[in-house]
Amino acid sequence: MNTNHTSQIDTNQITRPSRSRARISVIIPTLNEAANLPHVFARLPFDEVFEIIVVDGHSTDDTIEIARELYPCVRVLLQDGKGKGNALACGFAAARGDIIVMLDADGSTDPQEIPDYVDALFRGADFAKGSRFMEGGGSVDITPLRMQGNRFLNGTVNALFGTRYTDLCYGYNAFWADLRPTINVDCAGFEVETLINVRVAKAGLNVAEVPSVEHERIHGVSKLHPVRDGLRVLRTILTERFARRETPAATTPTVRELDRKGPTNSLDTGDLGLASWA
Numbered sequence: 001m002n003t004n005h006t007s008q009i010d011t012n013q014i015t016r017p018s019r020s021r022a023r024i025s026v027i028i029p030t031l032n033e034a035a036n037l038p039h040v041f042a043r044l045p046f047d048e049v050f051e052i053i054v055v056d057g058h059s060t061d062d063t064i065e066i067a068r069e070l071y072p073c074v075r076v077l078l079q080d081g082k083g084k085g086n087a088l089a090c091g092f093a094a095a096r097g098d099i100i101v102m103l104d105a106d107g108s109t110d111p112q113e114i115p116d117y118v119d120a121l122f123r124g125a126d127f128a129k130g131s132r133f134m135e136g137g138g139s140v141d142i143t144p145l146r147m148q149g150n151r152f153l154n155g156t157v158n159a160l161f162g163t164r165y166t167d168l169c170y171g172y173n174a175f176w177a178d179l180r181p182t183i184n185v186d187c188a189g190f191e192v193e194t195l196i197n198v199r200v201a202k203a204g205l206n207v208a209e210v211p212s213v214e215h216e217r218i219h220g221v222s223k224l225h226p227v228r229d230g231l232r233v234l235r236t237i238l239t240e241r242f243a244r245r246e247t248p249a250a251t252t253p254t255v256r257e258l259d260r261k262g263p264t265n266s267l268d269t270g271d272l273g274l275a276s277w278a
Contacts, residue, residue, distance in 0.1 A: 014178050017098050019122050023050035025097030025177070026114070029079075029087035031057040033105040034066045035219035040103070041070040043111040048118070050097045054105075055079050055087040064258065080254040084171075085192035089185040090253045092177075101174040107218035109172040116210050117174035125208035126179060127200045129165070130172035136211030137167070149230045153194065153237065160241045161201040165209070169193055169233065172212050179205065190229040191236040198240045 017023075026049055028040070044052065053075045054067045067074050077094055079087045092100060099121060103109050109130070120128035132139040142150070146169075154168035171193045175183070182203045187195050200207055 014176075016176060016178070019118075022099055022118070022122075023097040024048060024099045024101060024114070024118060025051050025053060025091075025095035026101045026103050026111075027053050027055060027088060027091035027095065028103050028105050029055050029057070029084050029091065030059060030063045030067070030105045032059045032061045032063060034059070034061040034063045036105055036107050036217070037063065037066050037070060039107045039218050040105060040111060041067075044071075045111065045114055046071075048115060051075055051095070053077060053091050053094060055091040057082065057087055068260070076258040078256045078258060080256070081188060083188035083190075083192075085185055085187040085189050085195070086253065088192055090255050092180050092183070092185060093253050094255045094257065095177060098177055099174060100177050100180075102171055104171055108215050110213065110215065113172070113210070113212055114174070116212075117172075120208040120210050121174060121176060123208065124206060126176055126205040127207045128174040129167075129197065129200075129207055129209050130170050130212035131165075131167035131209040132170055132212055132214050133166045134209055134211050137213060139214035140216055142214065153230065153233050156234070156237055157194070157198060157201070160237065161198060163197075163201045163207075165197065167209070168197060170212070170214070172214075175200075187236065189232055191232045194233045194236050195240070198237060202240065
């Protein structure tokens, strides 16, 4: 586990719950993942999770129906835009837990690792970041092109932001929900993981890397385009480092939660696009 930075945010002034009382929200962005969800839900540690939130990008298959069959208490949101970044922003805003976990729907990230991320947070981390390239991690899914691109982009971030990340472009992460205004996802695509990692670094938060094994997508084809999305990641890095602009105001996605009869009214996410915590 690597810890980066001395926090510029006094998280000691934030009251966080004990392990036994912490509520964990798992956010799963989906787009036509009906065939994969049974494999993902079968490995979820339901006894440790407060809520499962599926954020759907208007799937044309039975993704929503399958999610409800697998776990009747699942919360289903319709994202208000397109892309993984927008889906995560909607999920973050609606989450009612104390801890937020980002999980992929294609079976590549193992839900059984969730306790490892939560442990890292209770050992003092603000942000628990998955890594395939530290001892104990691995990947059977990454291609040579993606590996080289990730290595270059990871090195660029470490050089520009003084981090010691070992795996920049990996989407399995967990963090304390009170940090949502700092993370403030305002991008649409796969560059979202990089945006979050960079903003965490810029805020000087305590980051712990957690070894993680990435598995092959079970069904379907990845929606990631290495060259196009790699360029978006690079643009995000350079913008966050060199653009002369004020810190963007926290965005407020329009979060629509579905009941079994259709959309409910948009959730009132309050200030900073955050859901009130019940």
